[in-house]
Amino acid sequence: MLQTSFDVLSSLHTLRDYIRWGASQFAEAKLKFGHGSATALDEAAALALHTLHLPYNLSEFYLQANLTPAERQKLVDIIEQRISTRKPAAYLTHEAIFAGLSFYVDERVLVPRSPIAELIAQRFAPWMEEDQVERILDLCTGSGCIAIACAYAFPDAEVDAVDVSTDALKVAEINVEKHQFTDELMLYPSDLFDALPDAQYDIIVSNPPYVAIAEWQQLAPEFHAEPEIGFVAGDSGLDIVIRILAEAVNYLTPQGILVVEVGSSAQTLQETFPNVPFYWLDFERGGDGVFLLTADQVNEYHQDFANALN
Secondary structure, eight states: OOOOHHHHHHHOOBHHHHHHHHHHHHHHTTOOOOSSOOSHHHHHHHHHHHHTTOOTTOOGGGGGOBOOHHHHHHHHHHHHHHHHHOOOHHHHHTOEEETTEEEOOOTTSOOOOOTHHHHHHTTTTTTSOGGGOOEEEEESOTTSHHHHHHHHHOTTSEEEEEESOHHHHHHHHHHHHHTTOTTTEEEEEOSTTTTOOSOOEEEEEEOOOOBOHHHHHTSOHHHHTSOGGGTBOTTTSOHHHHHHHHHGGGTEEEEEEEEEEOGGGHHHHHHHSTTSOOEEOOOTTSOOOEEEEEHHHHHHTHHHHHHHHO
């Protein structure tokens, strides 16, 4: 049980006090993290700073500042809400940070957290030369975070983004307008490639649904607060990924690359296509299960991918 708000307000005074108390409450409630925060302390700090309209890089000096009664009550309320709802913090604040950028999020989309952000920051080097990238496609865009981060990284490139969920595209549209890319970034309601214009892309990037049904059923409540359509991809978790592999051949430029996150289904994918030389990317800031294939490799193994659709 949480302490009563009166007890908390009378015994805690500084921002540091409330972050520490929030982390303790989260740990006691056995909350699950992984939506931008790795630990209870990180999540408590992020919630506290957002609620008080303070920057995430706030100097440690200010942690000793005494909070007003109104500020203390706000922090108690948001911490209690995180515990009672088991919703990811980003759904309570309607903000997620991805690739150093702020995005609006709500329950219509997954909370942005892909390690692909690190690859975008590197501008997909060494596989691509920045000045050679003219067109980028983001499949299963969700909140639009990957597409928008790519638009920042490649200001001279055209970026297309698609999602089968019209609800997700409404959130993506909010973010496209927020980041002022309405002229540079096109959103398409499409089941993968189906409704796209006749075009080829230097980079096709995707964080699609890749979770097997049985695995999804075992996930913590925080993950079930997110839309199922963003997770589940059949019994194997590979239904969407295999479609991407089979159909990408028609949409990649000769020098293009395909980058797809498959997370926990990485081993299943490699076992399904034992002869395909998936290049599994390493990330300094954590994360795995992201592969890269060149256009030549996508072409070479196209028949294997096509056969797997049947």
